[in-house]
Amino acid sequence: MDARWRMPLFVVALSVGSLAAATAQLSAPIPTAIATPSLALAVVLHAEGAQIYECRAASDGNLAWRAREPIATLVFDGSTVGRHYAGPRWEYVDGSVVHAKLASSTPGASEADIPWLRLDVVDQRGNGKLSGVTRVERVNTRGGVARGPCDEAGAFLSVPYSADYVFLRKD
Template sequence: MFTKLAAPALMLAALIGPAGAAEPLPDAIAAPGETIVLSVHAEGAQVYECKAAADGKLTWAFREPIATLLSEGKTVGRHYAGPNWELTDGSAVAGKAIGNAPGATAADIPWLKLDVASHRGSGVLTPVTTVQRINTHGGKLDGSCDKAGEFRSAPYSAEYVFLKKS
């Protein structure tokens, strides 16, 4: 028999997704003692700009992310420069990277741990103190750049896990 109490538990299990996996996260991005508020899948791109490096040579420099945040196949928000995460309920957070671990392959952007630096609006993200970017796929840009000011993007996907201190 399916009860009213079972539905929230199933929804929570779906939201936890990859973060609930048995394998522990690398120490550099782990958040011991924190609990999951929300876990979402992101599909988007990492945007790069061709710029002169300190040595004067042109190189691709990371500029910003742009991604759609998805839960159960539905758009629930967006991720953009800052870095910022904004949900359709009006809540948003901005983060500052404090830890990273390599992606699974050389083509994958790193996994990250970010402290929440600011909150906007009110909703699901209101209590969030930490964001983790895990299970990255793609996002790194290969090759040389020839013209300063040129832009390129590299498709990526990741899971973003929003946590709060217990």
């Protein structure tokens, strides 16, 4: 796959329990900083949820919002198919789970949008849709950036966000 995906880009995604083809549109080019042209597409899932922040002391001693965890529902073709949570981890309804770590990032479309990410899978379990996935790309982010005062250590802030997660595997 070319690192310079252009819109409209349609990708083949597998539906639950079958090889039925479905399409998902990616709304913008995938930046070179996070693109993985050498891997095959497993599935693209849309996430709706919140980024959770905690008010903690920064390295300079001042209080600041620090990312704690995402909490999101994963959606495919209008149906809930899984969840995204701390780790970061993505769990599909068939029991397959991937755990990843940050590899690279690039800014979101606006200052209010969390960054687009490339994440390397470090662990997985179960057999299913996410089996064999080696990389995850977070794209098309909307919202999720913490704003406002952080005045009390230990306080939490929930910021709504949405994103598309592109799950990739070796061909």
